[in-house]
Amino acid sequence: MARRLIKPRRWTPPALSDSGPTGPLRVSRRLPTGGHGPEDVVFDHAGRIIAGTADGRIVRIDPATGERTVLAETGGRPLGLHARADGGVLVCDHDKGLLEVRPDGTVEVLVATPFPSNVVQGADDTIWFTSSSLRWDLDNHLGDVFEHSCTGRLLRRDPDGTVTTLLDDLKFGNGLVLAPDESYLLFAETAGYRIRRHWLSGPDAGRTEVLIENLAGFPDNMYLGTDGLLWVGIVAPRNPLLDRLLPLPGFLRVLVWNLPEAVRPKATILAWVMAFDLDGKLVHDLRTTDGSYGFVTSVAEHNGTIALGSLIEDDVAVLS
Template identity: 80%
Template sequence: MARRLIKPRPWTPPPLSDPGPTGPLTVARLLPTGGRGPEDVVFDHDGRIVTGLGDGRIVRIDPATGDRTVLADTGGRPLGLHPRADGGVLVCDHDRGLLEVRPDGTVHVLVDTVDGEPLTFASNVVQGRDGTIWFTTSTSRWDLADHLGDIVEHTCTGRLIRRDPDGTVTTLLGELKFGNGLVLAPDESYLLVAETAGYRIRRHWLSGPAAGRTETLVAGLAGFPDNMWLGSDGLLWVAIAAPRNPLIDRLLPGHGLLRLLVWNLPEAVRPKAAPIAWVMAFDLDGRRVHDLRATDGSYGFVTSVAERDGLVVAGSLTAADIAVLS
């Protein structure tokens, strides 16, 4: 089957930020999910882990006992999650859009079109105290199975979108470089947005004198930032799915024909994500506090990380289990 053609867009990757010291990422134990692909892991208001699996199920897991409860089946591919105080969950579903799982397990579509077009690749979601919902989309051109196509062509079609309590949907930011993880500030004055293909985390102000302005909080990351979580320790925890690929970085400033050739190479020889388990944590001024990595194969392709009361857990698009980190 022929691959979809990419439309290469020139972009010069930023230089790497000061790498600084790193520490070991140690997996203390694994929590079975009963499925595969716990892409996003979050803590609910009672300290239980909630995740979505590749078969569409939303699962709640007690981290102490491993007991699992299936909350719902979205009928699609759940990605980013936001637990509500009433036991419900907001879900960014790759196939179906922005969904609401109510406490009784029923699933309702909140947003499936944006600006007159079908909502595709909804990625992560947060909700404010007044019921306002913000969510990201990664790309309007590619699906999850071919997400690397967006990285290689770099057409930047990700978005940050707001859904008001009355149902009004507004695009706040466009041209995101694969919009992904999303965190709401404790005082709800700003959002933090991971741009996976931009190797950066941005801050979008919602209120105050800078309202409407977007600035860079962390730039020049050495890897691809994915889902994020604001821990009870006050730190911004960031999953790093993979290191930057030197070949792709060399091709991105131009080389449209070469990028097209690379994209159409057989699967066995195309650039692949390096096997690593990697999480970072920053304070809310963008200063790095933790940089934890493992290459021993104990876990890999970390797409989410969350901390609560000293317990740090990680999820993966490709693994079967959730990792509890030391």
């Protein structure tokens, strides 16, 4: 599929502006998952880490002891997660769709949909979730970034099972957070270098606005910490060549995409997380290139403990 023909859409990205980190990212511990690629990490209500691995397992890890429990096996590739108060987990499974893992470990498909990415649930059991791409899969997600397909979506599943598309044309829909008062959603557009807010209630209900724009990297999964901050995993810095190609005639991207993989533009491997207040003001920008961890696809904070997940690592990292 790497040689699949891309259908480029032209887009002029904002000029790259990077004020640099506010501090170093320091990994204090690594917690083995027993597998590979914990793409998303979240905390349950007891402060334990939930992650999904490439072999389909949903695992729970005690961050203090490293004790690990397998909660379920989805039979697919888990991505975004939401920990329920009853001990169950909602899972965006790349291969299966939106899943419910019950406390007893049984798994049910709630919505069969391509490339679901992240999920949250409201107090009335309404579920919102993102989908990244209708044209590309996880293994070939860079095809979507090169193509700029804008086929990501924001969807809602009502308690009666009705599924509604709230927004489409997203630039690789990804991380998703529900406001504490459930008045709005925040969602990341990885290929748009931005985070937007979609209002659910109040005078602006139904309106969507940009909260944070012109990020210097690709935002991935997001998490609302107990510290009240929006934590964002930055999977990689923006690629200057790609930014130059995006507004130009599409055949140039086709040429670059069809170069041998070894010479195509690649993501720079580093560990990078950011945190913002809910008005979009930057609070933390933490980075490292020391090799202690890389390709951060998720970050979550709970009572001062900060955990990272990655597509390319075997372990969950805990920051000092």
